[in-house]
Structure formats: structure tokens, C-alpha cells
Amino acid sequence: xxxxxxxxxLMHFTTPLHIGEKEKIYNITQTFAHSDMLMSGIIxxxxxLYGNSSTNQLVESFLQKSLPFEISSTMPxxxxxxxxxxxxxxxxxxxxxxxxxEVEKDKEIKKVKFIREKDLLSNFPGKYRVAGSxxxxxxxxxxxxxxxxxxxLGKIKERARVSIDRLSSSSNIYYFSxxxxxxxxxxxxxxxxxxxxxxxxxxxxxxxxxxxxxxGDRTCGLGSFKVNFEECxxxxxxxxxxxxxxxxxxxxxxxxxxKSALYYEILTRSGYIYSKAGLGIKRKAVxxxxxxxxxxxxxxxxxxxxxxxxxxxxxxxxxGLAFLVPLPEGVMMIGN
Amino acid sequence: MxxxxxxxxxxxxxxxxxxxxxxxxxxxxIEIGGIDNAxxxxxxxxxxxxxxxxxxxxxxxxxxxxxxxKDDLMVVxxxxxxxxxxxxxxxxxxxxxxxGLFGRNHGKHVTKKEFLKDPKxxxxxxxxxxxxxxxxxxxxKLIESSITDEMKENLDLEWTEVKFExxxxxxxxxxxxxQSERVPAGAEFSAEFxxxxxxxxxxxxxxxxxxxxxxxxxxxxDDYLGGQGSRGNGKVKFVDIEIxxxxxxxxxxxxxxxKPIATAPSLDQL
Numbered sequence: 001x002x003x004x005x006x007x008x009x010l011m012h013f014t015t016p017l018h019i020g021e022k023e024k025i026y027n028i029t030q031t032f033a034h035s036d037m038l039m040s041g042i043i044x045x046x047x048x049l050y051g052n053s054s055t056n057q058l059v060e061s062f063l064q065k066s067l068p069f070e071i072s073s074t075m076p077x078x079x080x081x082x083x084x085x086x087x088x089x090x091x092x093x094x095x096x097x098x099x100x101x102e103v104e105k106d107k108e109i110k111k112v113k114f115i116r117e118k119d120l121l122s123n124f125p126g127k128y129r130v131a132g133s134x135x136x137x138x139x140x141x142x143x144x145x146x147x148x149x150x151x152x153l154g155k156i157k158e159r160a161r162v163s164i165d166r167l168s169s170s171s172n173i174y175y176f177s178x179x180x181x182x183x184x185x186x187x188x189x190x191x192x193x194x195x196x197x198x199x200x201x202x203x204x205x206x207x208x209x210x211x212x213x214x215x216g217d218r219t220c221g222l223g224s225f226k227v228n229f230e231e232c233x234x235x236x237x238x239x240x241x242x243x244x245x246x247x248x249x250x251x252x253x254x255x256x257x258x259k260s261a262l263y264y265e266i267l268t269r270s271g272y273i274y275s276k277a278g279l280g281i282k283r284k285a286v287x288x289x290x291x292x293x294x295x296x297x298x299x300x301x302x303x304x305x306x307x308x309x310x311x312x313x314x315x316x317x318x319x320g321l322a323f324l325v326p327l328p329e330g331v332m333m334i335g336n
Numbered sequence: 337m338x339x340x341x342x343x344x345x346x347x348x349x350x351x352x353x354x355x356x357x358x359x360x361x362x363x364x365x366i367e368i369g370g371i372d373n374a375x376x377x378x379x380x381x382x383x384x385x386x387x388x389x390x391x392x393x394x395x396x397x398x399x400x401x402x403x404x405x406k407d408d409l410m411v412v413x414x415x416x417x418x419x420x421x422x423x424x425x426x427x428x429x430x431x432x433x434x435x436g437l438f439g440r441n442h443g444k445h446v447t448k449k450e451f452l453k454d455p456k457x458x459x460x461x462x463x464x465x466x467x468x469x470x471x472x473x474x475x476x477k478l479i480e481s482s483i484t485d486e487m488k489e490n491l492d493l494e495w496t497e498v499k500f501e502x503x504x505x506x507x508x509x510x511x512x513x514x515q516s517e518r519v520p521a522g523a524e525f526s527a528e529f530x531x532x533x534x535x536x537x538x539x540x541x542x543x544x545x546x547x548x549x550x551x552x553x554x555x556x557x558d559d560y561l562g563g564q565g566s567r568g569n570g571k572v573k574f575v576d577i578e579i580x581x582x583x584x585x586x587x588x589x590x591x592x593x594x595k596p597i598a599t600a601p602s603l604d605q606l
Contacts, residue, residue, distance in 0.1 A: 014474075015387075015474055015475055016378075016379075016475070048339065048340065048341040048468070048584075049340070049341055049584050049587065050340075051338055051340045052338050154379065155379035157378065157379050159376065159386055159388070160360065160361060160376070161388050162392075163392070163413055163414065163422050163424065164392070164396065164422070165421065165422045165423050165424075166396060166399060166400070166405050166410065166423060166424060166425070167405065167423070170421060170422065171422075172413075172414045172421060172422050176388075180378060180379040200588045201588065203587075203588070204584075204587035204588040205587075207587045208341070208584075208587050211344065211472075211530065211582075212472070213472070217388070218472065219387075219391065219438075219439060219469045219471060219472050219473065220386070220387040220388035220391055220473060221386070221387025221388070221472065221473050221474040221475045222387075224472075224474070281442070
């Protein structure tokens with residue numbers, strides 16, 4: 001974890017969003033972009049603005065572990081409330097037994113995917129209840145002006161697409177699903193800038209990414225967003241910090257780092273290359289610890305070379321550096 | 337290849353439906369002249385014009401206008417057995433205005449001519465010519481106030497009308513009626529287009545693709561959008577056009593105060 005300036009970057013989507021086939025958008029968890037995808041978008045935008053050679057320099061500094069900037073994965077926000085993924089291994093049943101979380105049925109607890117950041121980082125002062133996949137303070141429902149049930153981020157829609165033969169006008173129909181965010185909801189991520197000289201350029205790249213779009217079908221109007229940079233700070237860690245949660249994908253760089261993962265989930269990240277030199281070529285698949293993985297100490301992670309064979313124009317990397325937040329003292333984990 | 341973004345031309349305008357507009361939802365069938373069709377609606381239940389419909393139609397019209405609809409210039413996009421089912425234009429000519437503006441696909445492509453000769457032909461890789469697509473077309477959202485209360489009184493649904501259509505058997509006079517949903521004439525949509533200005537290996541696009549895009553807009557005005565266009569639907573007009581230029585250096589600034597470089601009430605006056 002660097003010590004640079006920290007920003008909360010708000011992405012307010014002005015158009016619907018489509019994120020890859022593997023994350024077919026059926027529920028809320030699958031509507032956000034992982035850190036490797038976000039980073040690849042930022043680097044691509046950077047390269048559009050500043051050209052190949054300065055982009056190579058930037059990528060090189062990531063490989064040398066002198067991180068010019070760090071990012072987390074994207075996470076949902078509704079109104080002014082920022083959510084983070086539930087730490088894997090958080091013992092919510094224990095919180096229920098102590099009267100902190102109220103539920104009607106035990107199985108509701110299983111559905112919790114997101115927790116307000118400030119609740120998690122202050123170890124749940126107050127009373128909470130489960131609303132869909134969100135865990136939120138008991139008296140917060142009215143804030144979203146939603147139905148009784150849960151705050152909603154938006155809706156999934158399917159759009160029909162058709163290609164038409166130029167001469168015979170015969171048609172071929174296919175479907176594309178996308179997610180439409182509500183006006184007061186969207187995605188956010190952390191951006192920590194360690195190299196001040198790059199601050200303007202990185203921000204410019206993120207603004208450009210907003211205009212270019214994130215995810216699929218961008219040239220047909222999907223995935224564009226407006227950005228807002230909010231300066232913020234993170235709670236200081238101290239000697240008694242026992243757990244660190246990752247807000248990004250982590251690809252461990254050593255065996256020690258693998259061993260320090262206490263509660264984890266493993267994702268396979270694959271997909272296609274998108275760059276000026278190559279489109280639609282499959283990159284190598286890698287596995288990474290998902291967001292919400294809890295580590296016993298600080299880990300760094302690494303950038304993985306996933307260049308496919310027979311692709312020589314440039315190297316292709318998958319971003320797997322960790323963005324950690326220290327969990328507060330007294331947080332209750334399973335088996336502890 | 338080195339591609340650098342010089343800037344973006346952002347074209348903001350309204351799309352006015354001069355006649356009823358029908359862009360199918362596709363639950364049943366989206367074929368031209370399809371039946372019992374609903375129109376596409378967003379998550380709020382309001383009709384909109386998908387960016388893909390606009391872009392696809394403009395591309396198709398440009399292909400005809402630039403003389404690209406020829407067997408040796410079209411590639412097979414979908415094949416059915418040994419027949420080329422859907423053919424569209426795509427090429428590896430770096431100067432091609434259609435591919436340059438609307439984009440190329442990756443992978444290998446077989447031209448229609450080659451395919452007709454040999455359905456098993458391997459095809460060619462266009463990768464050398466592929467660069468990021470210059471044109472971005474956003475969804476055009478309905479301007480709610482354009483559907484006035486007076487219009488609403490005569491509409492069958494909240495935002496749309498239902499048009500009855502009929503097939504009549506030539507001998508028995510048996511009727512075969514069907515319904516089709518349309519956005520009423522007079523509705524307006526707010527549209528936004530982005531044309532990227534690139535510098536590819538040192539040569540600057542300048543305004544070349546912007547002027548090609550304006551040509552595509554003009555072509556669309558004289559054609560139609562959506563379904564049943566040869567029977568009156570889908571005439572659209574671009575009004576209140578504003579063109580902005582956003583230089584790539586503007587991205588390093590916080591504010592987004594752009595002044596239009598050109599404005600016009602309609603395309604003819606641009």
C-alpha cells in the first residue's frame with residue numbers, strides 16, 4: 001500500500017452498460033468491472049492520449065513494482081452510500097447472535113454481498129438489517145426512496161440486434177443484455193496516485209475512458225460514464241490490525257502471499273485482447289483471488305504476462321496488484 | 337502502429353420523427369415487415385432509438401453511397417450452410433471511409449465472391465488495418481415534452497400509438513389483420529454522436545471523417561429508420577445540430593466548458 005493521494009472515483013453511467021459474456025448480467029454482483037478490466041481500459045485510454053512509448057514506460061513501472069498509481073475494482077454506490085464487497089469469511093451469524101444484525105430468516109444472511117464501507121471499517125456500530133444483497137443500517141431504507149425491499153442499482157434489459165444483408169435484406173437477429181443504472185446509482189473505485197507528476201495524465205485517461213466507454217458494444221452507445229474525483233482518506237492501520245481485505249483482484253507473487261490468504265475465492269480471468277494492434281485474440285487465462293479475499297498480512301500481488309503465443313506486436317498483461325484495506329479491530333471472522 | 341487521439345468531434349442534435357417510427361423490440365420477429373411488434377423501450381418504459389440501429393443503418397447507407405456493395409468488396413457475416421446469408425462491406429483498405437468511420441471486425445473474413453466460388457475458402461485476416469472504431473453512436477433518448485398532452489389523448493399507449501395493418505387475400509378477400517406499435521410522428525429524441533480524430537502513424541485525420549459522417553446523416557434523412565420504411569414509417573430529421581470539438585488536452589482539465597464550433601437548425605444549413 002502506497003502513501004499517495006487517495007481518490008474515490010465515481011462513475012455515473014449516462015448509458016447502459018454491458019460487461020462480458022462470462023459476467024452475464026443476471027444480478028447485481030455481476031454488474032461491476034474487475035480491477036484488471038478497469039486497468040486495461042485506463043491503460044488503453046492512456047495510450048490513445050499519449051502514444052505508445054510513454055505507455056510502455058508506464059507499464060514498465062508497474063512491472064518494476066514502483067507503482068505510479070493503484071486502483072481497486074469497481075463497486076456499487078447508491079446515493080451517497082458507498083458499498084464494498086463483503087469480506088469472505090466475515091462471520092455474520094455471530095453478529096446476528098449479538099443482536100447487531102436483525103433478520104427474519106437465517107438464510108437471508110447468505111445473500112449479503114455488499115456492505116457499506118463505513119460500517120465495515122468501523123466494525124458495525126448500530127443495528128443492521130439485510131436488504132437483498134446489501135447489509136445496511138435499519139433506519140436507512142427511506143433514503144433511497146425505493147420500495148420496502150432493497151436499494152436497487154438499476155435494471156437489466158435485453159436489446160435485440162440485427163444484421164441485414166445489403167442486397168437481399170434478409171436478417172439475422174441476436175440479443176445483447178445490458179444493465180441500466182438508476183440516476184442515483186453507479187459504480188465507484190479507489191484511485192491512489194503515488195507519482196504526482198502523473199496525476200493529471202491518469203485523470204485525463206479516466207475521463208477519456210468515460211467518453212470511450214467501458215465493457216462491450218461501446219461504439220453502439222453502451223458503457224459511457226461521467227467521472228467525479230473525490231479526495232478521501234483511509235483509516236490508519238496499526239500494529240493490532242490482524243486482517244487486510246482486498247478490494248481488487250490479487251494474483252499472488254510468491255508462495256508466502258498465497259499462504260497469507262485466509263479466506264478467499266478464486267476467479268478465472270480470461271477474455272480477449274483489446275488494443276490498437278490486436279482485437280479478438282484470446283489471451284491466456286489466469287486465476288486470481290477475488291475481491292473480498294482476506295489476508296493475514298500485507299500482500300503486493302503482481303502483474304501477469306498473458307500474451308498469447310504467436311502474438312508479437314506487444315506484450316499483454318493482466319493486472320493483479322492488490323488494493324488492500326485494513327479491517328478494524330474486533331472484526332469477527334469464521335473460526336476465530 | 338501508433339494511434340494517438342487528437343480530439344473528438346461531438347455532434348449533439350435532436351432526431352425528430354417526421355412519420356411514425358417503429359424500431360422492433362424483437363420478441364417475436366424483427367424482419368422488415370414483421371408482425372405484432374412492440375417497439376424497443378428502456379428500463380423506464382420509454383421508447384428510445386438504440387445506437388446500434390442508427391449506426392447500422394448509417395453504415396449500410398454509406399456502403400451504397402461509396403460504391404462498396406460489390407461481391408468482391410463484401411464479406412460474409414453469417415452463412416447458412418453453403419449460402420452466404422448476410423453480407424456486409426468490410427475491407428482492409430486503410431483509406432476506406434466506411435470501415436474507417438464505422439470500424440472493422442477482427443478475425444478472418446471471406447469475401448462474397450470467394451465464397452460463391454468456394455464455400456470452404458479460408459478468408460483473409462484484416463488485422464493490419466484494424467484500429468479503434470472512430471464513430472460512437474449513443475442511444476437517443478425520448479424528449480418527453482415532445483409528446484404533448486394533446487398527442488397523448490390520441491395515443492393508445494402511454495408513449496406510443498398502435499397501428500392496425502392488414503393483409504387481404506386477392507381472391508377471397510379474407511382479412512389477416514395485425515397490429516404494430518409506433519412512436520408517433522412529432523416525437524423527438526436527443527442524440528449524441530462522437531467522431532474520434534486520430535493521428536495514425538503520423539497522418540492526421542483532420543475533418544475527413546466528420547464530413548463523411550455528416551454525409552451519412554444526410555443519407556439517413558432521405559432514407560428511413562426502423563421497420564416498414566417503404567410504407568411510410570421511419571422518416572427522421574436531424575434538428576438543432578451542435579458540433580463541439582474536444583481536444584485531447586481538454587481531458588487533463590477538470591471543467592468541461594465546450595463551445596460549439598458549428599450550430600445549425602437543420603442539416604441543409606450546416
